[in-house]
Amino acid sequence: MPIQMVRTNPIEGQKPGTSGLRKKTAVFMRPHYLENYVQSTFDGIGGVEGKTLVVGGDGRYFNDRAIQVILRMAAANGAAKCIVGQGGLLSTPATSNLIRQRGADGGLILSASHNPGGPEADFGLKYNGENGGPATETMTDKIFAITKKLTDYKIAAASDIDLDVIGTSKIEGMEIEIADPVTDYATLMKSLFDFDKIRALFADGFTVRFDAMHAVTGPYAHAILEGMLGAAKGTVVNGVPSPDFGGGHPDPNPIWAKDLMDKMHGPVAPDFGAASDGDGDRIMILGRGIYVTPSDGLAVLAAKAHLAPGYKGGLAGVARSMPTSRAVDRVADVLGISCFETPTGWKFFGNLLDAGKVTLCGEESAGAGSDHVREKDGLWALLLWLNILAETQQSVAEIMADLWSTYGRCYYSRHDYENVDSDKANAVMDGLRAKLPSLIGTTVYGLTVEAADEFAYDDPVDGSRSTGQGLRIVFKAGARAVLRLSGTGTEGATIRIYLEQLEKDAEKLDLLPQDALADVCKAAMHLSDLVTQTGRSKPDVIT
Ligand code: G16
Numbered sequence: 001m002p003i004q005m006v007r008t009n010p011i012e013g014q015k016p017g018t019s020g021l022r023k024k025t026a027v028f029m030r031p032h033y034l035e036n037y038v039q040s041t042f043d044g045i046g047g048v049e050g051k052t053l054v055v056g057g058d059g060r061y062f063n064d065r066a067i068q069v070i071l072r073m074a075a076a077n078g079a080a081k082c083i084v085g086q087g088g089l090l091s092t093p094a095t096s097n098l099i100r101q102r103g104a105d106g107g108l109i110l111s112a113s114h115n116p117g118g119p120e121a122d123f124g125l126k127y128n129g130e131n132g133g134p135a136t137e138t139m140t141d142k143i144f145a146i147t148k149k150l151t152d153y154k155i156a157a158a159s160d161i162d163l164d165v166i167g168t169s170k171i172e173g174m175e176i177e178i179a180d181p182v183t184d185y186a187t188l189m190k191s192l193f194d195f196d197k198i199r200a201l202f203a204d205g206f207t208v209r210f211d212a213m214h215a216v217t218g219p220y221a222h223a224i225l226e227g228m229l230g231a232a233k234g235t236v237v238n239g240v241p242s243p244d245f246g247g248g249h250p251d252p253n254p255i256w257a258k259d260l261m262d263k264m265h266g267p268v269a270p271d272f273g274a275a276s277d278g279d280g281d282r283i284m285i286l287g288r289g290i291y292v293t294p295s296d297g298l299a300v301l302a303a304k305a306h307l308a309p310g311y312k313g314g315l316a317g318v319a320r321s322m323p324t325s326r327a328v329d330r331v332a333d334v335l336g337i338s339c340f341e342t343p344t345g346w347k348f349f350g351n352l353l354d355a356g357k358v359t360l361c362g363e364e365s366a367g368a369g370s371d372h373v374r375e376k377d378g379l380w381a382l383l384l385w386l387n388i389l390a391e392t393q394q395s396v397a398e399i400m401a402d403l404w405s406t407y408g409r410c411y412y413s414r415h416d417y418e419n420v421d422s423d424k425a426n427a428v429m430d431g432l433r434a435k436l437p438s439l440i441g442t443t444v445y446g447l448t449v450e451a452a453d454e455f456a457y458d459d460p461v462d463g464s465r466s467t468g469q470g471l472r473i474v475f476k477a478g479a480r481a482v483l484r485l486s487g488t489g490t491e492g493a494t495i496r497i498y499l500e501q502l503e504k505d506a507e508k509l510d511l512l513p514q515d516a517l518a519d520v521c522k523a524a525m526h527l528s529d530l531v532t533q534t535g536r537s538k539p540d541v542i543t
Pocket of ligand 1: 281
């Protein structure tokens with residue numbers, strides 16, 4: 001079977017965003033589009049000759065076709081072996097685990113995460129390195145630079161591999177192993193959590209509703225929750241991955257997982273609810289009648305992780321992305337451990353985890369994880385919650401009340417303005433950026449600006465600097481507004497406004513979040529001039 005060297009031209013716009021390259025599926029399916037990006041990735045990581053790669057995705061439309069192309073290209077580029085999830089499926093955290101467990105050199109994850117799937121929807125591809133984590137910004141910059149001058153790519157003329165059958169085969173000299181996507185991951189979870197205690201919780205009648213949103217976590221949740229832990233059949237809903245996620249939007253937030261929200265706030269709600277996203281790294285957590293913001297969820301996990309066997313020695317430190325609320329900082333302070341503030345993007349946690357500076361990290365975008373892998377991990381977070389609930393015998397509402405009364409409550413919400421014309425979105429950011437220095441000391445809607453800057457991050461491990469990571473306006477008395485443009489959208493620009501207000505008054509810990517945040521929201525809208533610049537009067541999504 002000959003190896004072909006295919007002539008190509010550089011394709012514009014193959015710049016990886018917050019988490020790899022995300023585009024419309026139709027764009028990825030254009031001639032040479034995927035191939036160019038894969039070759040640029042291979043070249044950017046110094047070639048794949050003799051290397052072992054893990055390959056898998058969230059099962060969205062084009063997942064299987066893209067994997068066949070990647071395998072033929074890996075073989076043509078001299079890779080020694082590819083380990084592929086059966087059916088082309090691997091959740092993002094399971095991929096990270098497989099890279100680490102098997103000592104692979106890296107992996108390719110096919111997913112556009114929480115974005116919808118299908119021929120009219122979105123597709124994505126990202127590279128994770130040998131530590132199992134997303135490529136660093138230095139690496140993605142290098143890959144992007146190569147896309148701009150690529151002249152050819154290598155691909156083997158081989159027939160398709162059967163991705164559904166466990167076993168090994170070959171393309172050219174490269175071995176392909178089709179592996180069960182769940183087994184190794186489930187073993188890892190068992191090593192971290194007290195499965196006996198969680199099983200006892202279920203045996204006592206504890207009820208969970210887990211919405212896999214027709215995405216990749218279905219098989220993992222069936223095996224672990226209903227299989228290993230004895231949760232009742234039917235605990236996992238929408239548990240069969242489908243190429244278009246059942247026509248839905250696999251984004252676990254109160255808007256897209258509304259059905260779960262309604263059930264958890266209904267008259268016969270289960271004790272615990274959760275939903276995960278397309279590739280299984282995000283999770284939404286709910287208790288009976290209560291929604292846990294991801295920022296608060298991170299604070300709970302930081303405060304109580306020691307109750308699970310995998311973390312009984314305590315945490316080395318914690319990290320959160322800059323827009324994530326400062327609730328976890330308050331916990332870290334009491335625990336006497338470091339709390340790092342990084343730019344948005346899981347890739348920024350990798351060095352901290354590798355260096356042992358942090359054990360736990362998380363983000364407002366519904367991701368939390370630990371040093372067990374180098375990705376955020378939805379099911380891991382769910383299991384840690386269950387372990388905590390089993391140990392404390394408290395309800396989610398009681399856990400939250402404890403958190404707020406101990407540390408104060410960081411009311412928090414994110415307002416997204418989606419598919420805004422890019423020029424208009426940039427005008428909002430440019431206008432506010434220019435104003436920042438003059439804001440300090442001024443008062444807007446009763447809030448006095450204490451600090452205002454554009455966030456830049458100096459990585460304490462490798463010394464790299466990342467600039468332009470969001471505009472922060474910090475007000476006195478614990479209020480904060482952050483504005484940044486999303487790096488994961490595929491249409492126009494998404495403006496994200498992150499609002500936070502600390503409340504320590506015991507009488508005010510049960511307000512509606514949007515009420516508690518009303519002034520900081522008005523201040524952010526006023527200072528950003530968003531309505532005038534974009535013509536938008538209300539957000540598309542409120543989390
Ligand atoms: C990715 C990143 C996260 C980030 C999220 C949102 O998650 O890994 O670190 O918080 O995107 O990013 P943005 O605000 O730029 O849209 P995922 O789950 O989409 O891979």
